[in-house]
Each structure stands twice: as structure tokens, then as C-alpha cells.
Amino acid sequence: MGKKIFSGVQPTGNLHLGNYLGAIKNFVELNNDNENDCIFCVVDLHAITINQDPKELRNNIRETVATFIASGIDAEKSIIFNQSQVSAHSEAAWILSCTARMGWLNRMTQFKEKAGKDKEKASIGLYSYPVLMAADILLYDSTHVPVGDDQKQHLELCRDIAQKFNNDFNVNDFFKIPEPLIQKEFSRIMSLKDGLKKMSKSELSDLSRINLTDEKDQIINKIKKAKTDPLPMPSNIDELEKRPEAKNLIGIYSSLTGLKLEKIIKDFSGKNFSEFKENLSQALVDKINPISVEIKKLLNEKNYLDKILSEGCKKANDIASRKIKKIHEIVGF
Numbered sequence: 001m002g003k004k005i006f007s008g009v010q011p012t013g014n015l016h017l018g019n020y021l022g023a024i025k026n027f028v029e030l031n032n033d034n035e036n037d038c039i040f041c042v043v044d045l046h047a048i049t050i051n052q053d054p055k056e057l058r059n060n061i062r063e064t065v066a067t068f069i070a071s072g073i074d075a076e077k078s079i080i081f082n083q084s085q086v087s088a089h090s091e092a093a094w095i096l097s098c099t100a101r102m103g104w105l106n107r108m109t110q111f112k113e114k115a116g117k118d119k120e121k122a123s124i125g126l127y128s129y130p131v132l133m134a135a136d137i138l139l140y141d142s143t144h145v146p147v148g149d150d151q152k153q154h155l156e157l158c159r160d161i162a163q164k165f166n167n168d169f170n171v172n173d174f175f176k177i178p179e180p181l182i183q184k185e186f187s188r189i190m191s192l193k194d195g196l197k198k199m200s201k202s203e204l205s206d207l208s209r210i211n212l213t214d215e216k217d218q219i220i221n222k223i224k225k226a227k228t229d230p231l232p233m234p235s236n237i238d239e240l241e242k243r244p245e246a247k248n249l250i251g252i253y254s255s256l257t258g259l260k261l262e263k264i265i266k267d268f269s270g271k272n273f274s275e276f277k278e279n280l281s282q283a284l285v286d287k288i289n290p291i292s293v294e295i296k297k298l299l300n301e302k303n304y305l306d307k308i309l310s311e312g313c314k315k316a317n318d319i320a321s322r323k324i325k326k327i328h329e330i331v332g333f
């Protein structure tokens, strides 16, 4: 049986290799399977949990759509829309925030990381962000949610919220309990400057990530400057655990090329990193450059991107408004 796929990406600019290998690559594969119904959401309501420049946000919404299409998602076969245009998301988030418990949200590590030391100054939206994410998923009876490893905890919370709602209102099976789809290996791509830190849009140094809009020369330069340790290339898999930068670079190479880790390690065992880095750069350029060229081309076709969103919004709204109507009945409105 086909899966009902839902996932979201925040339009906060600088989509990078971590987003691609951790999530978008998987979206494309799921979308290529004609059995699946796929919905990919540009989560602009999530984006404003931290300050955004309105003009940039508007551009980033389009850029996220362009990235989806340039990466190979077929807008004819999936629903692509932005969250703010389907009001059921905000509404369901409120209702579900009455189901979610403080104790559950207090455990969310992403909030702790993003809020930093001064939690008093974090927005309430940043705190309740995972409840909105649960609303996104549950409104569409999604069965599978492809995400990077950092979203695993949010998905567990979504499952808890769905179960509690079903129990509290005695509506067995009303909300479907979604399964996460997380890559088995290298579901967390790390920074090129620190193998223990996640590759992230918000990292100050641009050298820490490969952006999907990077030019060939930028990619080569960033890989040349990527941090390694002083040892030669590892000669067995066990070494990787103690060598996070080597592990990350080899993992990226493996994800890009489909080559097994064992094979890569065997081929480069004991060699200098520079030789491996040349191969890695080439694999990155082969994969990212066509995407980057296509994104830039699509950004000049605003009407086309806006049309994808408006058609997607109509379809999403049809589904979500039916579900929110049922939610109203269940809670007694």
C-alpha cells in the first residue's frame, strides 16, 4: 500500500547539504514512487519563531519551493504549499496545545539548544513549535514523515499528542500515528568546521556548510578547508567513532555516491586526506552544481513558483479543512 508522506522545511534561507542528504533527497525518492501521496510544506509559521526580515522571508519561501523542484520533486505528483496559507494549521496547533503537556515540551532538546542560556527571552512560539509541527502532520492523516535525525524527538511528541487526543475524546484511530522515516546512516550531517556540531543554516561561518546554491569553486574551496585530524585516512570502520571529522566527510561521500563505507575506507586507507578530498569535491560538484544552477534559474520565474504554491494551497486546504471540521465536532465546538 502507498504511504501518505508529509514533511516540512523552514524557509530560513541557506538550505544546505544537511537538508539535502538528511531530508530532501529522501523526499525525491518517496515522490518518485507513484504509490505514495506526498505533501511537502514550506513551514513559514515555524520560521517566524525566530526573528525574520519580512522581505527576506518572502524570498526564502520561493527559494525553498525552487530548491524542492531543482532537487527533483515533481510538483505535478505532490502537493507543495506554504503553511501560513492554510489556516487549519494555526487552528489545530491551538487545539493540540491543549492536549500537549508542559512536561513533554520541557524535554525538547531543540528548544533548549535554540533558546540558549536566556530562556526567558525566547518566544512562546519557539517553545510550542513542536505542537504546530504535530498539527501539520496530523491534519493530513500522514503515515510517514521523512526528516533528519534532529527531528526524531519532535515526531515522538507528535505521536504522543495524537494518542492522547484519541484517548481523551474516545476517538480511536481519529489521528493516525505517524512513523518517522530517518536515513539509517548519516542522518545527521555535521559542520565542516567541527565534526561534533550539526551542519546548520544558523552557523555564522559559511565555511561550515555547503549551501545548495554554492558555485563549483566555493564547494572545492570549502572542502579544501574542511577540518580533518592530523592522521592519514582511516583503515577500518572502528576508527571512525573517535575521528568525527573523518567520519562526517566519509559519510557525506558515501551518501552522495551510494558507495559502502567499507569500500571507501578500503580505497583510501592510509592515504592523505587531500586525495580523498578531491574525490569528495568532485562528487559534491556533480550532485550540487546542477541543483544550484536550476535554483538560480527558477528564482527568475516567480510566477511559476507562486503558481505551484497557490495550487498546492488549494489542495492542502481541501484536505485540512475537512479534518479541522471533524476536530471541531469532536471537541464540542
Ligand code: AMP
Pocket: 008, 009, 010, 018, 019, 020, 021, 022, 023, 024, 146, 147, 148, 149, 150, 151, 187, 188, 189, 190, 198, 199, 200
Ligand atoms: P530545517 O531547515 O530545520 O527546516 O530542516 C529541514 C530538514 O532538514 C529536516 O528534516 C531536518 O531534520 C533536516 N536537517 C537539517 N539539518 C540537518 C543536518 N545537519 N543533517 C541532516 N539533516 C538535517
Ligand code: TRP
Pocket: 006, 007, 008, 009, 010, 043, 046, 132, 133, 136, 137, 145, 146, 147, 151, 154
Ligand atoms: N521542524 C522541522 C524542522 O525544523 C520542520 C517541520 C515543520 C516539519 N513541520 C513539519 C517536518 C512536519 C516534518 C513534518 O526541520
